[in-house]
Amino acid sequence: MIIFKEAAALARHLQKQRTMQRKTGFIPTMGALHEGHLALVQEARQHTSITVCSIFVNPTQFNDPNDYKKYPNTLDKDIYQLEKTGTDILFLPSVDEMYPHSIHGLEHYDLGYLETVLEGQYRPGHFQGVCQVMSRLLQKVQPDELFMGQKDYQQCMVVQWLLQHLKMNTRFVAVPTIREKDGLAMSSRNMRLPEADRKKAPAIYHALEHIRRHITPGSLTPLLQEARDLLEKEGFKIDYVAVADAHSLSPTDTWDGKQPLVALIAAFLGEVRLIDNRQVTK
Numbered sequence: 001m002i003i004f005k006e007a008a009a010l011a012r013h014l015q016k017q018r019t020m021q022r023k024t025g026f027i028p029t030m031g032a033l034h035e036g037h038l039a040l041v042q043e044a045r046q047h048t049s050i051t052v053c054s055i056f057v058n059p060t061q062f063n064d065p066n067d068y069k070k071y072p073n074t075l076d077k078d079i080y081q082l083e084k085t086g087t088d089i090l091f092l093p094s095v096d097e098m099y100p101h102s103i104h105g106l107e108h109y110d111l112g113y114l115e116t117v118l119e120g121q122y123r124p125g126h127f128q129g130v131c132q133v134m135s136r137l138l139q140k141v142q143p144d145e146l147f148m149g150q151k152d153y154q155q156c157m158v159v160q161w162l163l164q165h166l167k168m169n170t171r172f173v174a175v176p177t178i179r180e181k182d183g184l185a186m187s188s189r190n191m192r193l194p195e196a197d198r199k200k201a202p203a204i205y206h207a208l209e210h211i212r213r214h215i216t217p218g219s220l221t222p223l224l225q226e227a228r229d230l231l232e233k234e235g236f237k238i239d240y241v242a243v244a245d246a247h248s249l250s251p252t253d254t255w256d257g258k259q260p261l262v263a264l265i266a267a268f269l270g271e272v273r274l275i276d277n278r279q280v281t282k
């Protein structure tokens with residue numbers, strides 16, 4: 001695996017690969033890697049000949065400065081795992097490399113309602129930061145294919161919008177969520193959970209499963225309340241428990257028996273904010 005810290009050197013290297021008709025697959029991450037991230041690398045390796053992973057904890061997407069400060073860093077282990085999984089290139093830029101002028105006063109993206117619902121509503125500015133970092137990464141890497149996790153369902157939609165906005169030809173691949181044995185979606189933030197909270201954390205998955213198993217046409221309000229009760233019983237502080245159209249992400253509280261729906265949850269256990277989602281209808 002070759003590690004690049006400078007974008008110009010990375011771009012020169014990738015340009016050479018392109019002249020040899022090698023397809024590039026890109027996996028952007030913030031590090032503290034787990035099996036979920038590695039599944040993206042494995043998927044990329046099946047589709048493309050050069051896999052580029054980036055590790056960059058992007059300051060502009062953290063609406064909570066404490067969350068940014070406490071973001072886990074396990075770089076040595078990450079490098080080892082990426083090597084073992086067969087990653088070809090790791091891009092490891094500094095904040096100055098990504099934002100040479102300042103992290104303030106950056107460009108604004110017109111994301112419409114995607115920025116006002118769910119994560120957009122509860123994390124103001126978050127998706128602006130995602131677009132700011134992703135546009136820079138995409139322009140530097142210029143991947144043929146981009147691999148991201150369905151775990152961050154709304155982020156997948158925002159980045160697909162961004163690819164169109166940037167008029168990039170990159171194919172977007174959404175990779176299914178990898179879970180722990182007890183159902184908890186793998187996340188870098190899980191390592192911040194104290195042991196007692198770690199035991200409670202799968203309740204998010206159980207709440208999603210409860211919605212999936214019991215959904216029937218008509219009002220969804222009682223079912224959503226049951227899912228909320230399940231979480232509150234375990235001590236979660238809920239941001240949202242919602243059901244939305246799987247394509248548009250428009251939240252709904254009724255089901256016509258046909259519309260494809262996804263259930264989405266964001267909730268805190270202590271200081272740690274967890275999110276998860278699951279398709280709940282076929």
Ligand code: AMP
Binds near residue numbers: 030179
């Ligand atoms: P992050 O490092 O949290 O920014 O995540 C980097 C990428 O890994 C994003 O595309 C995430 O959606 C994806 N990812 C995170 N957790 C999982 C998981 N449990 N399963 C699959 N993909 C994941």
